[in-house]
Amino acid sequence: MTRLLDFHTHHLDAPAGSAIVNLPLEILSGATPFAPLPDAYYSVGIHPWWSSLPPAELAQLQQQLPLWAARDEVVALGECGFDRLRGDWAVQEQLFPLHVRLSEAYGKPLILHCVRAFDRLLALRKHYRPTQRWVIHGFRGRPALARQLLQADFDLSFGEHYNAESYALTPPSRRHIESDEGRLPAALLSTPTIERPEGFNEEV
Structure with missing residues (x-):
């Protein structure tokens, strides 16, 4: 059994080495200095x-993202993806290829935000045929959708709100747990099959 890892969190004060912390806009834009914790x-x-966001701000983020992705303490790209309920869909389409390129170039997995856009992600995975893992974060969908995504080689990450049957049918090597902006799902912390998958980001 390997050490449990909080796969995706927005809590900057998470204990070092216990979680993958998603850096906020304030840090990526340079408005707030970045002071990475050791390990x-x-x-x-x-x-x-x-x-x-205004085009100029987005352009700056796109210019800086490759520099961030190259850092050793950065072990994953994302979260990125698609949301049909919030944001500019056309811009989301324009932003996604950059994340895929960086994920492949640096050998780091892709953490995906997806709201009512699984059809698009399925099509894009088929198009890109990535070598890196694509992980749906905060997955709470029904078993039929879970099976479809697993068959297409997505990993699934489960947070506080999840479908227990979808979690159960996901192979241990393809599932993760996360706190996101809340807490780790308490019911899953005692599950003996939760492991860091072999071969996943071996530098982590």
Whole structure:
């Protein structure tokens, strides 16, 4: 059994080495200095909600993202993806390829935000045929959707609100747990099959 890892959190004060901390807009934009903790893990990406930011701000984020992605303490890209309920869809489409390129170039997995856009993600995975893991964060969908995503080689990450049957049918090597902006799902903390998957970001 390997040490449990909070796969995705927005809590900057998470204990170093216990979680992958998603850096906020304030840090990525340079408005707030970044002081990485020793042995801490981070992810960087342009959230789909930020797609409605002014074009100049988005352009700056896109220019800086490759520099962030190259950092050793950054172990994943994202969260990025698609949200049909919030943000500018056309801009989300424009932003996504950059994240895929960086994920592949630096050998780091992609953490995906997806709201009512699983059809698009399925099509894009088929198009790109990535070598890195694509992980749906905060998955709470029904078993039929879970099976479809697993068959397409997505990993699933489960937070406080999740479908127990979907969690149960996901192979241990393909599932993760996360706190996101809340807490780790208490019911899953005692599950003996929760492991860091073999071969997943071996530098972590």
